[in-house]
Amino acid sequence: MEKKIVGSFHIRGGDFKxxxxxxxxxxxxxxxxxxxxxxxxxxxxxxxEAEMNVIIHxxxxxxxxxxxxxxxxxxxxxxxxxxxxxxxxxxxxxxxxPDWIREMGWGAGMGLPNMKKxxxxxxxETVVGEGTTVEIIVNFKEGLYxx
Amino acid sequence: MTFRDVVxxxxxxxxxxxxxxxxxxxxxYVSDLLSDVMANANEGNLWITLQTHPNIxxxxxxxxxxxxxxxxxxxxxKDTIEKAEKESLPIAxxxxxxxxxxxxxxxxxxx
Numbered sequence: 216m217e218k219k220i221v222g223s224f225h226i227r228g229g230d231f232k233x234x235x236x237x238x239x240x241x242x243x244x245x246x247x248x249x250x251x252x253x254x255x256x257x258x259x260x261x262x263x264e265a266e267m268n269v270i271i272h273x274x275x276x277x278x279x280x281x282x283x284x285x286x287x288x289x290x291x292x293x294x295x296x297x298x299x300x301x302x303x304x305x306x307x308x309x310x311x312x313p314d315w316i317r318e319m320g321w322g323a324g325m326g327l328p329n330m331k332k333x334x335x336x337x338x339x340e341t342v343v344g345e346g347t348t349v350e351i352i353v354n355f356k357e358g359l360y361x362x
Numbered sequence: 363m364t365f366r367d368v369v370x371x372x373x374x375x376x377x378x379x380x381x382x383x384x385x386x387x388x389x390x391y392v393s394d395l396l397s398d399v400m401a402n403a404n405e406g407n408l409w410i411t412l413q414t415h416p417n418i419x420x421x422x423x424x425x426x427x428x429x430x431x432x433x434x435x436x437x438x439x440k441d442t443i444e445k446a447e448k449e450s451l452p453i454a455x456x457x458x459x460x461x462x463x464x465x466x467x468x469x470x471x472x473x
Contacts, residue, residue, distance in 0.1 A: 232441065235420025242424060252405075259424050260400050267397075320413045325397035332401070 218362045220244070220282040226269040228295070231319070234270055237278050238263035241289075248282065248360060254353060257333040258287060261351045264326045265291040271312050271321060272296060273346065284359040286335075289351040297343035304339075305331065363387050363470060365408065365429040365452055372466060374431060374454035377438050381452035385428050390471055392464050396421050403427060410463055414438050419445040419453075429453065433460040 222244075224237035242259040250258075262278065269276035273295030281288045298304045304311075305327050312322025327349075331337045336352035366383035369376055388406030393399050394413055403409060405426045411418060414436050422430055429452040432438060438446065438453050446453050456463055 231415075231417060234417050235424060238424055239420065256405075256425075263400060263421075263424055264397065319415055319417065320394050320396040320411075321417075323395040323397050325395070325401060329397055329401050 218284060220248075220280075220362055222280055224266075224278045226266055226276045226278060226293075228270060228272070228274045228276070230270055234267060235263055237266045241278075241280060244280075245282070245287075248362065250355070250360065251357060254355060258289070258351075258353050261330045261333040261353070262289055264329045265289065265349055265351065267321060268326050268347075268349075269293045269295070271316055276346075282360075282362065284355075284362060286352055286354045289353075291349045291351075292346065293348075294346045297345055298339065298341040298347055299343050301339055301341065365454075368408065368429075368431075368467065368470075369454055371470070372456060372458070372463065374456050376452065376454045377432075377443060378446045378451070378453050380447045381429070381450040383429075383452055387428050387471065390464070390467050391427075392460060400425060408467070410460055410467075412436055412460065414442060416441045416445045418442065419449055419451055422451050423449045427451075431456055431463060433458060433463050 241262050245255045273293035276293030279290045307328045308324040310322045310324035316322045334351040335354045338350040341347040364384045387408050391403035391407045392410045394411050399421050403425050407427050409427050410431045432455045435457050437455050
């Protein structure tokens with residue numbers, strides 16, 4: 216069987232106090248595996264943005280990760296409002312975040328675009344009124360890692 | 363240039379007690395949008411912002427930034443200082459505006 220490292224983080228909607236906690240822990244896992252700084256950076260940014268989207272928009276969510284020798288998969292499954300128009304949500308600058316969140320410097324409409332930019336494969340599945348699932352895959356182009 | 367040099371030369375008010383003041387600054391990034399900082403700041407940069415809440419520490423830690431300067435007499439929230447001490451990230455305040463601090467640092471860092 217192929218070697219892999221799996222795990223998950225639970226994220227609560229509205230929990231701004233712990234924003235970045237999942238991304239930070241995931242980053243330290245990747246750093247310990249000695250992934251290149253560029254891979255760590257890309258995965259950490261994508262994870263932080265995904266975590267923020269759950270905190271800003273959803274009631275709760277779970278972030279699952281799978282690290283394989285040649286790529287990693289991050290899946291964020293939330294109980295949120297869903298996205299009525301994914302193409303619009305993918306547009307840089309478009310946001311549905313309320314004013315008080317924008318005043319904190321979030322809700323600039325860069326979350327999904329930042330995730331996409333840092334992913335090799337990026338998928339969004341959503342049902343309005345039920346929730347959204349985002350899948351981010353980052354490939355290890357420089358070769359296989361010994362997990 | 364290190365953050366210690368910046369604190370001294372711009373008479374910044376250091377708000378944290380832990381953190382490495384002697385790390386070399388690789389440049390500077392100015393923004394109040396956290397996703398913008400995540401996308402565009404580089405490792406080792408100094409971050410100039412008006413935001414004072416704890417999430418700035420999480421973003422700075424994730425991007426491995428050198429330190430944060432708050433402008434226009436803004437001071438970090440209590441939770442922000444606590445988190446910054448935990449992450450060993452220095453934060454300092456300035457009476458100057460973002461434009462003034464940015465201008466002064468641009469002259470010092472571009473060479």
